[in-house]
């Protein structure tokens with residue numbers, strides 16, 4: 001199973017991918033998480049990515065394609081994986097097809113997280129992430145038991161720099177301009193499975209699992 005989770009920022013791709021990955025043991029490959037790790041580690045790649053990310057722009061295609069090429073070659077990806085936040089442009093999608101065809105594989109499904117922009121700004125400004133384990137919370141819909149502290153590991157909860165309202169609006173514009181064309185790309189290939197991402201996290205998870213069931217059954 002090689003699934004692409006596609007949708008605007010804040011649509012729940014990351015939350016759902018993490019949950020599915022934990023339950024089914026399928027690796028979740030998030031280019032956003034990989035880039036944030038590079039920033040924390042202070043690598044040259046991280047420093048150049050930060051400049052794009054802090055203003056809500058996309059990191060250049062060749063950078064993220066390189067990250068995915070390297071990550072998909074690791075042994076844990078042999079049984080399949082979920083791509084969360086990649087591809088985000090048509091050139092990334094065609095590069096993905098090319099690198100998968102080198103190993104005689106292909107994308108099996110693209111799950112589209114459908115939701116109105118108006119719901120996303122509120123979702124993203126309330127989002128908090130654990131600096132230690134990456135667990136995600138929301139001040140209104142999924143608050144931690146203790147303010148600012150992760151329920152799972154006791155780590156500090158922070159707001160991502162790019163979850164500020166001005167940057168969020170830029171990220172949404174970038175999504176509509178550069179990523180939305182992928183909806184048609186996967187629809188034409190008969191791979192697109194839309195889910196209603198405005199529903200509760202549990203309801204979305206049930207829908208995601210039912211769409212992926214065909215791929216994960218032995």
Ligand code: AMP
Pocket residue numbers: 009031032033035052053056057058059060061064084085086087088092162171
């Ligand atoms: P995310 O955590 O998926 O919302 O990504 C956060 C930021 O990382 C994005 O706003 C981009 O700046 C960058 N990023 C993540 N994935 C990609 C990608 N596939 N292509 C280009 N930039 C990306």
